[in-house]
Amino acid sequence: xxxxxxxxxxxxxxxxxxxxxxxxxxxxxxxIGYTYEHIFIDNASKDDxxxxxxxxxxxxxxVKVIVNSRNFGHIRSPYHALLQARGDAVILMVADLQDPPTxxxxxxxxWEEGYKVVLGVKNESEESRLxxxxxxxxxxFINKVSEIELTKNNxxxxxxxxxxxxxxxxxxxxxxxxxxxxxxxxxxxxKINYIQPSRKRGITKNNFYTLYDIAMLGITNHxxxxxxxxxxxxxxxxAISFIVAILYLLAKLIFWxxxxxxxxxxVIGLFFFSSVQLxxxxxxxxxxxxxxxxxxxxxxxxxxxxxxxxxxxxxxxxKEKIIAGKT
Numbered sequence: 001x002x003x004x005x006x007x008x009x010x011x012x013x014x015x016x017x018x019x020x021x022x023x024x025x026x027x028x029x030x031x032i033g034y035t036y037e038h039i040f041i042d043n044a045s046k047d048d049x050x051x052x053x054x055x056x057x058x059x060x061x062x063v064k065v066i067v068n069s070r071n072f073g074h075i076r077s078p079y080h081a082l083l084q085a086r087g088d089a090v091i092l093m094v095a096d097l098q099d100p101p102t103x104x105x106x107x108x109x110x111w112e113e114g115y116k117v118v119l120g121v122k123n124e125s126e127e128s129r130l131x132x133x134x135x136x137x138x139x140x141f142i143n144k145v146s147e148i149e150l151t152k153n154n155x156x157x158x159x160x161x162x163x164x165x166x167x168x169x170x171x172x173x174x175x176x177x178x179x180x181x182x183x184x185x186x187x188x189x190x191k192i193n194y195i196q197p198s199r200k201r202g203i204t205k206n207n208f209y210t211l212y213d214i215a216m217l218g219i220t221n222h223x224x225x226x227x228x229x230x231x232x233x234x235x236x237x238x239a240i241s242f243i244v245a246i247l248y249l250l251a252k253l254i255f256w257x258x259x260x261x262x263x264x265x266x267v268i269g270l271f272f273f274s275s276v277q278l279x280x281x282x283x284x285x286x287x288x289x290x291x292x293x294x295x296x297x298x299x300x301x302x303x304x305x306x307x308x309x310x311x312x313x314x315x316x317x318x319k320e321k322i323i324a325g326k327t
Contacts, residue, residue: 005087107159117189
C-alpha cells in the first residue's frame with residue numbers, strides 16, 4: 001500500500017475545513033492500493049478552525065494536525081507542513097476549496113506514469129477578472145526576468161514525489177519561494193489545466209502586502225536583472241544628463257540674450273532623478289532584506305501542538321532499530 005499525504009495550510013477557515021476533509025476522504029478511500037494521511041497546519045487561527053480540526057483528528061487517525069504558536073505567514077507555514085509529510089507522494093492543497101479535490105485522481109494517475117511533479121495550472125478563474133489579469137501579468141513578467149523557466153498560473157497546488165520533498169529538506173531555506181524552488185530543482189513536471197472556482201464560504205486572507213511579499217520574493221530569489229538594470233540605467237542617464245548639459249551650455253553661449261535656462265528644468269530633473277534613485281534603493285533594499293532573512297536562519301515555524309503524529313514517530317524508531325540491527 002502506497003501512502004498519499006495531503007497537506008492543507010489553513011487560517012480562519014472554520015467554514016471550509018470539514019467540507020474539504022469529507023471530499024478528500026471520499027476521493028482517497030476510492031483509490032485502490034493507497035492509504036492516506038491528511039495533514040492540516042493551522043497558522044494560529046482566531047476562529048474555531050483548531051477546535052474543528054481537533055474533533056476530526058479524534059474521530060479519524062488519518063487526520064493529523066499541526067498548530068503553530070503564532071501566525072508565521074502564508075510562505076513558511078505550508079512549506080513546513082510539506083517537509084513533515086512522509087507519503088510516497090505529497091499533494092499541497094489549500095483549505096478554501098479553490099484547489100479542486102477531484103484533481104487528486106488526475107495527479108496520482110500522472111505520478112503513477114512516472115512524473116515526479118504534477119502541477120495544477122489555472123488557465124481560467126472564476127475570481128475577479130482584474131485580479132486574474134494582474135496575476136497573469138506578474139507571471140509573464142517574472143518568467144521574462146527569471147534565470148529559470150517558472151510555471152505560469154501555478155500557486156503550488158500539485159503533487160510532489162517524496163524524492164522532491166527530500167531535496168527540499170536538504171535545501172533548508174528559511175523563507176522559500178516554493179514555486180521557484182520546484183522549477184529550480186529541475187524534475188520533469190506534468191501540468192494539468194483547470195478552472196479555479198470562486199471561494200464559496202469565508203473571505204480570502206490575502207491582501208496587497210502578502211501578494212507583494214510573494215511577488216518580490218520570486219523576483220529576488222530568481223533574478224539579478226533589477227540590480228543590473230539599475231547599473232545600466234544609471235550609466236545611461238548619466239550620459240544623457242551630460243549631453244543635455246553640453247547642449248544647454250552651447251545654447252546659452254550662442255543665444256546669450258534670448259535663451260532663458262529657467263528653473264523648471266532643474267526642478268523637473270531633480271524630482272525625476274530622485275524618484276529613480278528611490279526606486280532602485282528600494283529594489284536594493286529588497287535584496288538586502290532577502291539576504292538578512294537567510295542569514296538569520298530562523299525556523300520556518302514554531303509548533304505549539306501536534307496531533308496524531310505519535311504513531312509515525314514510533315514506526316520510524318522501530319524501522320531505525322531494525323536497520324541498526326541488520327548493520
